[in-house]
Amino acid sequence: MTCKKCGLCCKLLQIPFNPKQKQQIKLAEMKVNYLKTIKHMGFVYVIFLSECKYLENNLCTINKTKPLICSTQGGNSGVYSNLWKKINPECGYFQNQ
Numbered sequence: 001m002t003c004k005k006c007g008l009c010c011k012l013l014q015i016p017f018n019p020k021q022k023q024q025i026k027l028a029e030m031k032v033n034y035l036k037t038i039k040h041m042g043f044v045y046v047i048f049l050s051e052c053k054y055l056e057n058n059l060c061t062i063n064k065t066k067p068l069i070c071s072t073q074g075g076n077s078g079v080y081s082n083l084w085k086k087i088n089p090e091c092g093y094f095q096n097q
Contacts, residue, residue, distance in 0.1 A: 007058030008088050010070070013050040016043040040083045047087055 012035065017025050019042070028046040029037060035047040052070075054062045060070070084091060 004091075005058050006091065007055055008091055009084070010052040010055045010058075010060065011049060012087060013048045014038075014045045014083070014087060015048070016045050019044050036087075038083070038086050040086060045083065045087070 015028065017028070019039070021044075025037065025044055025046060028034070031048065033048045033050060035049055038045045038047065052060075054060055054066075060066055
């Protein structure tokens, strides 16, 4: 697995909801930057376009001190890898798998 440095993991935000939170999910889906909704492992994830302010030329400018959530975005964590494949199947990180 090699990162292609496309920056997509820093341009998308996923917010998990309990499937019973139907009203909150509908409200989230009405936001301007809404991209799509995905069901995964008992949760509903609403995906938004939301580029990180520390992203420059598709690279993290605070990589050595980035928050923990950044380390689990995209394909960086086994916990979220399968979710990320659903969110962004074009991610270069998974193209060689």
